[in-house]
Amino acid sequence: MSMATLTIDELKSQAKRLRDAMAGSGTPVSHGAALELVAKSHGVRDWNTLSALAARSDNAEAAPAAVGAHVSGEYLGQRFTGCVLAFSRLSQSGYYTITLHFDEPVDVVTFDSFSAFRQRxxxxxDGKGVSPRQTSNGRPHLVLDL
Incomplete structure:
Protein backbone atom coordinates (compact mmCIF):
# COMPACT_ATOMS: atom_id res chain seq x y z
CA MET A 1 0.00 0.00 0.00
CA SER A 2 1.53 3.33 -1.00
CA MET A 3 1.83 6.24 1.42
CA ALA A 4 -0.71 8.24 -0.63
CA THR A 5 -3.37 5.56 -0.02
CA LEU A 6 -2.70 5.22 3.72
CA THR A 7 -4.92 7.32 5.95
CA ILE A 8 -3.89 9.11 9.12
CA ASP A 9 -5.92 6.55 11.10
CA GLU A 10 -4.07 3.64 9.45
CA LEU A 11 -0.70 5.25 10.18
CA LYS A 12 -1.67 5.85 13.82
CA SER A 13 -2.75 2.22 14.01
CA GLN A 14 0.70 1.19 12.72
CA ALA A 15 2.27 3.27 15.48
CA LYS A 16 0.06 1.64 18.12
CA ARG A 17 0.98 -1.87 16.89
CA LEU A 18 4.67 -0.91 16.88
CA ARG A 19 4.42 0.52 20.40
CA ASP A 20 2.64 -2.63 21.65
CA ALA A 21 5.21 -4.92 19.97
CA MET A 22 8.16 -3.00 21.39
CA ALA A 23 6.62 -2.96 24.89
CA GLY A 24 6.08 -6.72 24.58
CA SER A 25 9.76 -7.22 23.82
CA GLY A 26 10.84 -5.14 26.81
CA THR A 27 11.60 -1.87 24.98
CA PRO A 28 8.69 0.47 25.69
CA VAL A 29 8.41 3.66 23.61
CA SER A 30 6.03 6.60 23.83
CA HIS A 31 3.24 7.03 21.29
CA GLY A 32 5.06 10.08 19.88
CA ALA A 33 8.26 8.10 19.41
CA ALA A 34 6.28 5.33 17.69
CA LEU A 35 4.75 7.91 15.30
CA GLU A 36 8.25 9.18 14.46
CA LEU A 37 9.46 5.61 13.82
CA VAL A 38 6.51 4.94 11.51
CA ALA A 39 7.38 8.12 9.59
CA LYS A 40 11.01 6.97 9.19
CA SER A 41 9.80 3.55 8.01
CA HIS A 42 7.92 5.32 5.20
CA GLY A 43 11.04 7.25 4.18
CA VAL A 44 10.13 10.73 5.42
CA ARG A 45 11.85 12.87 8.02
CA ASP A 46 9.14 13.10 10.70
CA TRP A 47 5.52 12.46 11.65
CA ASN A 48 4.34 15.93 10.58
CA THR A 49 5.69 15.36 7.07
CA LEU A 50 4.11 11.89 6.84
CA SER A 51 0.74 13.07 8.11
CA ALA A 52 0.73 15.92 5.56
CA LEU A 53 1.41 13.46 2.74
CA ALA A 54 -1.07 10.80 3.88
CA ALA A 55 -4.54 10.40 2.47
CA ARG A 56 -7.21 12.01 4.61
CA SER A 57 -9.90 9.65 5.92
CA ASP A 58 -12.39 12.55 6.10
CA ASN A 59 -12.17 13.05 2.29
CA ALA A 60 -10.50 16.44 2.73
CA GLU A 61 -7.99 17.34 0.07
CA ALA A 62 -4.45 16.27 0.94
CA ALA A 63 -1.76 18.95 0.71
CA PRO A 64 0.26 18.74 -2.52
CA ALA A 65 3.64 19.06 -0.73
CA ALA A 66 5.31 19.13 2.67
CA VAL A 67 8.38 20.78 4.16
CA GLY A 68 11.45 18.66 3.46
CA ALA A 69 9.90 16.83 0.52
CA HIS A 70 11.95 16.47 -2.66
CA VAL A 71 9.79 17.55 -5.60
CA SER A 72 10.04 18.01 -9.35
CA GLY A 73 8.09 20.02 -11.86
CA GLU A 74 8.25 23.00 -14.16
CA TYR A 75 9.01 26.61 -13.24
CA LEU A 76 8.51 29.27 -15.94
CA GLY A 77 8.75 26.57 -18.58
CA GLN A 78 11.94 24.98 -17.21
CA ARG A 79 12.17 21.52 -15.60
CA PHE A 80 13.47 21.37 -12.03
CA THR A 81 14.01 19.14 -9.02
CA GLY A 82 14.33 20.62 -5.56
CA CYS A 83 13.44 20.68 -1.89
CA VAL A 84 10.42 22.29 -0.20
CA LEU A 85 11.80 24.77 2.35
CA ALA A 86 8.48 26.25 3.50
CA PHE A 87 4.86 25.30 2.91
CA SER A 88 1.60 26.60 4.37
CA ARG A 89 -2.09 26.87 3.54
CA LEU A 90 -3.49 30.32 2.80
CA SER A 91 -6.31 30.74 5.33
CA GLN A 92 -9.39 28.68 4.44
CA SER A 93 -8.74 28.84 0.69
CA GLY A 94 -7.63 26.00 -1.53
CA TYR A 95 -4.26 27.71 -2.07
CA TYR A 96 -0.85 27.23 -0.48
CA THR A 97 2.37 29.22 -0.35
CA ILE A 98 5.51 27.27 -1.13
CA THR A 99 9.22 28.07 -1.04
CA LEU A 100 11.42 25.85 -3.17
CA HIS A 101 15.19 25.49 -3.38
CA PHE A 102 16.12 23.99 -6.75
CA ASP A 103 18.91 21.41 -6.88
CA GLU A 104 20.34 23.29 -9.87
CA PRO A 105 19.60 26.95 -10.74
CA VAL A 106 16.92 27.42 -13.43
CA ASP A 107 17.34 29.95 -16.25
CA VAL A 108 14.03 31.85 -16.28
CA VAL A 109 14.83 33.95 -19.37
CA THR A 110 13.98 32.57 -22.80
CA PHE A 111 16.16 35.04 -24.76
CA ASP A 112 19.50 33.83 -26.14
CA SER A 113 21.24 37.15 -25.42
CA PHE A 114 21.18 36.87 -21.60
CA SER A 115 20.23 34.65 -18.68
CA ALA A 116 18.70 35.07 -15.24
CA PHE A 117 19.09 32.09 -12.94
CA ARG A 118 16.88 31.35 -9.95
CA GLN A 119 17.56 28.73 -7.32
CA ARG A 120 15.10 29.72 -4.58
CA ASP A 126 -3.53 25.12 -5.60
CA GLY A 127 -4.25 21.64 -4.25
CA LYS A 128 -3.03 20.09 -7.50
CA GLY A 129 0.35 21.82 -7.29
CA VAL A 130 -0.40 24.36 -10.04
CA SER A 131 0.15 28.11 -9.74
CA PRO A 132 -2.86 30.30 -10.54
CA ARG A 133 -0.46 32.95 -11.91
CA GLN A 134 0.41 32.53 -15.56
CA THR A 135 3.00 33.74 -18.02
CA SER A 136 1.98 35.87 -21.00
CA ASN A 137 1.49 32.70 -23.07
CA GLY A 138 -0.99 31.30 -20.54
CA ARG A 139 1.25 28.69 -18.89
CA PRO A 140 1.24 28.47 -15.07
CA HIS A 141 4.36 29.88 -13.38
CA LEU A 142 4.82 26.68 -11.37
CA VAL A 143 3.56 23.12 -11.85
CA LEU A 144 4.58 20.37 -9.44
CA ASP A 145 4.71 16.76 -10.61
CA LEU A 146 2.28 14.98 -8.25
Missing part, protein backbone atom coordinates in the same frame (compact mmCIF):
# COMPACT_ATOMS: atom_id res chain seq x y z
CA UNK A 121 11.55 30.74 -5.43
CA UNK A 122 8.30 31.52 -3.64
CA UNK A 123 4.96 30.76 -5.26
CA UNK A 124 1.28 30.20 -4.64
CA UNK A 125 -0.17 26.85 -5.76
Missing amino acids: VNATI
